[in-house]
C-alpha cells in the first residue's frame with residue numbers, strides 16, 4: 001500500500017533562492033528588520049562567484065581610472081564605510097568574526113599613468129582616494145620596484161571571503177536549507193507569480209508559501225527564469241561575463257592591488273592568501289582574466305607568467321605553480337553586455353530577481369530587495385530541522 005504523506009506547510013515573509021553574498025546579506029537584513037525568511041542553497045554557500053571573488057571592497061577607484069567618474073563610482077563609493085562598520089560589529093549586519101586580509105589595496109604604475117591617478121585622487125566622488133606612498137612605505141611585494149614605478153595606497157579593504165560567509169551563516173543556520181536542484185525544488189505558479197515552492201529530500205516534502213520569492217542564486221537565477229516561463233523571463237534577463245582567473249602558488253610576498261596600465265581595466269588585480277602548506281596563493285584577475293577567456297588553460301598560465309614577469313620583474317616567480325580557473329560573472333542583462341552600474345533588481349508579481357554586480361554592492365542589493373517587501377512582517381520565523389549547507393571552498397582549494 002502506498003501511504004499518501006501530506007506535505008508540511010510553512011509560511012514565511014521571504015523565501016530566498018541562493019546562498020551567496022547577495023542571499024546571505026539579504027537574509028540577515030530581513031531577519032534584523034523582523035521579517036521571517038529562509039534561504040535555499042543548492043550546493044555550498046557562495047559557490048560560483050562569491051568564493052571565487054577577490055574580496056576587494058571597492059570604493060570606486062577602479063571605476064574611476066581613466067577619468068571615468070560616473071554613476072558606478074558614485075554608487076560604490078559608500079561601500080567601504082558600510083562594510084567597515086559591519087566588520088567592527090556596529091553595522092547593519094554583524095561581520096565582526098570575518099577576517100580582513102588587508103586594510104588597503106595598492107596601485108602600482110609608471111610616472112606617466114601616475115598623473116591620471118593624481119586626478120582620481122583629487123576627485124570628491126571617490127571617498128577612498130588613492131594616496132602616493134613613499135618608497136620606504138611600499139608593501140613588501142613592491143619594495144624592490146625601481147624608482148620609476150609609482151605606488152599608491154587606497155583604503156579599499158580586502159576580505160577573506162569564506163570568513164565573511166561563515167560570519168553570516170553561523171548566525172542564521174536555522175534559516176538555511178540545502179536543497180537538491182533540480183529535482184528537489186518545484187515552483188507552483190499563480191496569477192501573481194508564484195503560489196508556493198515545494199522542497200523535497202529522500203523522505204520529506206515541505207511546501208513553503210512566501211509573500212515574496214527572492215531569487216539571489218547568481219548564475220542559477222537563469223534556471224529559475226526558465227522554469228517560470230515567458231511571463232517572467234521576457235521581463236527579466238541575465239548576462240554572463242566570463243573570466244579566466246589565475247592562481248599562482250609558491251613562495252610569494254603577500255600583495256593586494258592593481259597593476260595599472262593605459263586602459264581603464266587594471267592589467268592585473270592580485271589578492272593573496274595562504275594555503276594549509278604555508279604557500280602563498282596569488283589570485284590574479286583584472287585584464288589578464290578578461291582577455292584570457294579566449295586562451296586555453298596552458299596558454300593562460302603562460303600569459304600570466306609573462307605578464308607578471310613584465311610588470312613585476314623584481315619578484316621571483318620561477319618556482320611557482322600556476323593553475324587557471326574559468327568563472328562567469330552573472331549580472332542583470334545590459335544593452336551591449338556592459339557591466340551594470342549597480343545592483344540589478346527586477347520584480348514581476350511576487351517574484352524578485354537580483355544580481356548585486358559586485359560583492360562590495362551586497363548591502364545596496366539587500367536594501368533594494370527589502371524595498372520590494374510588503375511594508376510590515378506578517379509571519380513568525382519557522383523552525384525547521386533540515387540539512388544545512390556548508391560554506392564553499394575557494395576555487396584554488398577545489399579539485
Ligand SMILES: Cc1cc2nc3c(=O)[nH]c(=O)nc-3n(C[C@H](O)[C@H](O)[C@H](O)COP(=O)(O)OP(=O)(O)OC[C@H]3O[C@@H](n4cnc5c(N)ncnc54)[C@H](O)[C@@H]3O)c2cc1C
Nearest residue numbers: 020021022042046048049050053054056218220357359360
Ligand atoms: C573571479 C571574480 C572576482 C570577483 N572579485 C570581486 C571583488 O574583488 N570585489 C567585488 O566587489 N566583487 C567581485 N566580484 C563580483 C562578486 O563576486 C559577485 O558580484 C557576487 O559574489 C555575486 O554574488 P551572488 O550572491 O549574487 O552570486 P553567487 O556568489 O554566484 O552565489 C550564488 C549562490 O546560489 C547558489 N545556487 C546556484 N544555483 C542555485 C539554485 N538553482 N538553487 C539554489 N541555490 C543556487 C550557489 O551555490 C551560490 O551559493 C568578482 C567576481 C568574480 C567572478
